[in-house]
Amino acid sequence: MTEKEKQQAGELYDVRDRELADKRNNIKKLCTEYNLAPYNDFQKKERLLDRIVALKGENIVVEPGFVCEYGYNIIIGDNFYAGHNFMVLDSAEIVFGDNVFIGSNCSVYTDVRPMDAETRNKGLKMAKPVKIGSNVSIGDNVAVMPGVTIGDNVVIESGSMIFEDIPSDSFASGNPCKVIKKI
Numbered sequence: 263m264t265e266k267e268k269q270q271a272g273e274l275y276d277v278r279d280r281e282l283a284d285k286r287n288n289i290k291k292l293c294t295e296y297n298l299a300p301y302n303d304f305q306k307k308e309r310l311l312d313r314i315v316a317l318k319g320e321n322i323v324v325e326p327g328f329v330c331e332y333g334y335n336i337i338i339g340d341n342f343y344a345g346h347n348f349m350v351l352d353s354a355e356i357v358f359g360d361n362v363f364i365g366s367n368c369s370v371y372t373d374v375r376p377m378d379a380e381t382r383n384k385g386l387k388m389a390k391p392v393k394i395g396s397n398v399s400i401g402d403n404v405a406v407m408p409g410v411t412i413g414d415n416v417v418i419e420s421g422s423m424i425f426e427d428i429p430s431d432s433f434a435s436g437n438p439c440k441v442i443k444k445i
Contacts, residue, residue, distance in 0.1 A: 269353055274376070274386045282332075289314060289333045297326045319360065324348060335372070339396065344368070353389035354408070359396030365420060370394075370406045395430065 263271075265279035275282075296310040311318060314333040319340035327347035330336060335352035339359045345366030350356060354372040372389040376382045390409030394400075398412055401420030406412070413430030423437045432441045 269389060272354065272388060272390065274381070274388050276385050277387055278385045285332055285334070289330060292333070293329050296324075297328060301326075318342075325366070338362075345402065353387070354391040356392045356394075358394045359398065359414065361397045362394055362400075363398070364400045365402035365404065367403045368400060368405070372408045374408050 265275045265282055268275035292310060292314050296307060296314065299306045299310065311322060311324065314330065315336040315338055316334050318338040321340055322338055322342045324344045325346040330350040331352050335355045336350060337357045339362065341361045342358055344364040347367045348364060349369040351371045351373050356370055356372060370392055372392055374388050374390055376386060392406055392408065393411045395412055395414035395416065397415045400418045403421050404418055406424045410424050410427055412428045415431045416428050417433045418424065419435035421437065422435055425438045428434045428441060434441050
């Protein structure tokens, strides 16, 4: 089994693997090109985004400062907006539903470092997928942690850290984030 296959299966994998390193380097180049494209060259940005992410819907806006780790694990629905400095560490699949609006300086993580120092020091880690439903609004400076599912019709307040699943039809806030009320 290759390191990429282990990665995709949610098993421990070696991040130093040449194939994975080459994929990360290639995506960094594409993200840099995307971020440096003129703000009004929508066709160029769309072509680049098609090369960066696995699948995307219609009406997608990602502001400059966008970085991702692999790209091949990112699926974006229709009507998506991400503000400046959007970081997506997609060692596992990350799915964004339709009508998702994300503020600036937000991050979505899938990487999980082993608790055992010996394993961690070997360069091994694993990844857990993240799913963000439809009709979701995420404020500025929010971090979504590995393995989290955010339901549909959710509003997350700025500055929140999402460590646990957020059920549909909720307003959530805090660090760590807690559901404040059902909408």
